[in-house]
Amino acid sequence: MHNLLPEFWASTIDGLTQGAIYALVALGYTLVYGVLRLINFAHSEIFMIGTFTTVGVVTAFGVTAPLTGLALWGFLLVAAVVAALASGGSAVILERIAYRPLRRRGATTLAALISAIGASLFIQQAFSLRFPDAVDTTRVLQKSILATVGTGLIRADKVLVFLGAIFMMVLLDRLVNGTRFGRAIRATAQSADTATLMGVNIDRIVMLTFLIGGAMAGIGGMLYVIFFEVTTFSVGFVLGIKAFTAAVLGGIGNLRGALLGGLLLGLIEEYGASVVGAEWKDVISFSVLVLVLMFRPTGLLGESLGKVRA
Amino acid sequence: MSRRSLLVRSVVAISAASLALAACSSSGSSPSSSAGGGGTVKIGFMGDLTGANKALGINIRNGAKLAIDQYNATNPATKITLKEYDSQGDPKQASSLAPKAVDDGIVGLVGPAFSGETADTGAIWQEAGVPFISASATRVSLATNSWSTFHRVLADDGFQGPGVANTLIKALAAKKVAVIDDKSEYGKGLADAVAAALTAGGVAIPVREAVAAEGTNVPNYSSTITKIKGAGVDAIFYGGYYAQAGPFAKQLKDGGVTARFVSGDGSLDPAFITGAGAAAETAILSCACALINSAATGTAKTFYDAYKAAFSAEPGTYSPEGYDAATVFINAIKEGKTIRKDIAAYVGGVNVAGVSKQIQFETNGNIKGGTILLYEVKSGKIVAIGTSDSPTP
């Protein structure tokens, strides 16, 4: 306990930063699960594609020193759009190849899960052939310290990651709860059959779901690269499991649950690490998950995507 | 009646057949361990050629290959072929390759590269009488198994731990050191050895933590950095590989930690500097191995030029050790030893000048004498700064 108090603010800031990335990736799991009842295991690789795309954008921009002002905002905008498109597009292709045929056959979730694991291995290892080692990137955003709270540093990159993630999530929440597309997604999540009868094109909605979820993971990947300045072919594996845990923690299928779950998981890990040691991070987060599920079997905010109200 | 007897007969027939097969196998399973006179003999290499740490495996393989190619180019009576066994650094794969290597009739092995695979396959080489010389396995306990065929051409962690501690205490005058590792077989072993030596030397270790790392993944070190910062240490020792050491050093600097970064042979790679960027400056890296670069002179320079000509790359970490391990076998074969037993006996008493050091083994297989070499990152380059007995950072 002796470490928690002096490190409280530092842990809180770091936890929220890490949690924001978890939350962005968790959105993809939650959206797809809400609509298809499928754990899109390959979502972690969609995130990975986002990180590599961002590295590519940094190279294409010819960044040699940290950017400032207009150049920085321009870069962020371009990188976000390109990473979102690359990841979203990959997610759509993934759905077409690995899931849609199974959906057509009315296959079990188990078969779909195996297909997902296969797709995940395929994408990951295909990247490892081209990029066997970690890929470093130059610094885009100067990690200047904006303020200090206790022992915690409020650093520019952490602020960007956190605010960027929150902004994207508000945007998504508006999209799902305030537009026609969103209504169709929610209708499909509640009952695919009824939605079809009401004239919703399921295949299009599923595609859209993968596109949006993938785009969120792509932006998560972009923020990850700006924060860590490195990526590798296996970057998605651990992060994907954490993000999925976050989605379940908050209530899978529930968008706000993903945000809550992601931020909470980030905080729990940091507080836990400061109390019992960083090597126990994973054990702590999974223990909390099991405890939460024992008392709230559908996660903290309950699960249905269809029932989310603005 | 007829049905029953059919069953009985079938059972008898099948059991007889399987027994016969089993009997054949037990009599016919002894492989030819001698390669015969003249012609060619096989030397094996075992290590990671396609896994997460393949850079190290390839360095060793290239070193050994260079030595053997140079020898074969002299048109000797007995030529040598190098057979490669790619374990991907995985002890389980090594265990399924080792019996194959024994069956293939190799008369000596350069490797296994890592300590884990060496620990798991050592008994197999020993049982088959295959002399094996590792170019990079530094776990102390490997030499305590009474494997007479085990050897290594570099000092173990029992030297490196105190060596690093000595550097920290004498050259850097460190009073408080944070010791962090990556929870790998290698990283934790080295970090434990360093921590023990530091404690013995009266240095306080306020932070002793581990952040597990797999493959080339970069973990978030945030909570560890907060602790290090709070403890106000003079130096940080990291036991682990360059894939994480670089980003860790960078995250430390970004987190406002200015203490000296010190790490071991796992981080001794140019990729450490790429990963750490400016944070790599003044970092100290220790190794029981000799790093031979363009600044080398004498036989080391000859080795450097030949290596560069053969592989169009600079020799990496453990390349000289791989070369030396192969040289020991080559010398044995030059002396006319072509079967495992003779080569093993020769290796036990060998005394030759290698490019990394004089090669002479203790009876437990360790190299005689144990020097820990130190390197420092200066203006983006890894520069030798002497041995741990007299460090000059």
Add this chain to the structure above:
Amino acid sequence: MKLLNPLRGKTLPWTGAFEAIGVRWRALPRVARWIGYLAMFAFAISLPDIPNLADIMAPGSSWQRILFFPISIYVLLALGLNVVVGYAGLLDLGFVAFYAIGAYSMAILGTYHGWGFWEVLPVGIGGAMLAGLLLGTPTLRLRGDYLAIVTLGFGEMIRVTANNVDYLGGPRGINNIPRPPSIGNVSFMQYGVLNSRPYYYLVVVAIAIVIVIMKRLEKSRVGRSWTAIREDEDAAQLMGVPTLKFKLWAFTVGAGVGGAAGVIFASSNSAVRPTDFTFILSATILAAVVLGGAGNLPGVILGAFLVAWVPEAARGFSQYRVVVFGAVLVFLMIFRPQGIWPSRIRAAEFKEGEGGIDRLGGEVGVVQAQAGAADS
């Protein structure tokens, strides 16, 4: 309607042969089937020694060693996981935890306390079953996908704990675990270093025993309850099947088999380390079960053989083998979601359009196709 659902009714051409074998086999008289079982056992025992087979099956590594590990150990693990996934239809992503518990029981009791293999075996199995019971009691109330993440978490917790606790050897694990005691004086019963045959025979015998137990269970009240739970848990509950109790049974029995595999592996390999028990292994064994045909013992064995052997056979292409493995998984699930060799019941369930367990959402294409077929 073909346009809407081009894949419907398409399947891999040769896979129908497996169902044909199943039909023929069940039509055989009892005696002939028993002779068949014995012949299969004899075939399995003779596998290490069939002339020239080693060069074909394992050109790059030791055939006898890979027969023991990974092939036969994977088969044993897949048989255990099959109880959970194939029979009861529960999604377990952390099966490796029970394997680890068995292995570490052998490592600790054998190395630190001097117990022999045969003494540890029942303890390891019991320990794994107890862990299954303890994990299952709170978590089996959860729905399928929650169970998946909780089991995944449990598997990782066991591995991380083994990696962090010095008593368990930390990342280096535990070495010099006592090997099984040699039996008599015959060479194929000497548990030494170089010869992998004795270990292989040991696992084959264990597999045979497990198969007998599984066959008995399949036909018992427990087995029928599992089928009922898999096909429709709510209906089973309504019909008076105590579903939680039988799900626990499945979890515990599966865990026991995993534990046995762990004890045998630890003792035979003489070393365990946390990297032997990663999530990838859980996923691989799950892939073996589903690929082969969940619920059908010959299918599961075939699946486990394939996932263990193909990477070894493709050693020359080691860089590409995982890529190919991933692609094959996707391909097989698209064209043969019921597995290569499914059981009769499961095949029927798939023909009905649902293979037990939960169906994927958004399968409206199928509904439409069926409606269209009815119209025309």
